[in-house]
Amino acid sequence: MLQKTVFPINRVRVPVKRAKTLDIAKMTELAENILEHGQLTPIRVRADGENFVLIEGLHRLEALKALGEKTVDGYLVHARLH
Template structure:
């Protein structure tokens, strides 16, 4: 299996498409698009209701210096894109004054999104609890 990536520029929107060869056929595996932050909206069904402002400011400074290192994941809505994963990166990018953000555009149904977000938040909380004792030791 081989992977080949290509970049195209269209209307100030960069698209990176990775093509994977499966059974002799090249098929798109991943598309990363730089979308306008104004076309992206937070998911109104986001289970996480609070965001630590200090951590968002730290992430914002990192984004100013290094850019967004991991694209957010969005799904297409009627006229815009709804965040599936990466609302902290989205908020920090807005704080950093970014006009665009790298996104992976995927198709999800609402039930899948809710299940995924709930499990992600549980995993994040568990990781956070594991990191606390380590912070106390250092």
């Protein structure tokens, strides 16, 4: 079972391929929702040394950055090696 953790936003790296999918309008709408209700859904990250790589939750992460937040709620997912 995944355990919700608080991650420093500045330690979460967004892969270039995923960053290209950012929809500014969707991110802005989500930021407004987060202001009103808080972050409802955690992001998912995997460990990368002392930092983390975003797996899921680009718009939530970017909305929190836009709001000036320093942390994000998320789940640490253990990547499987193939």
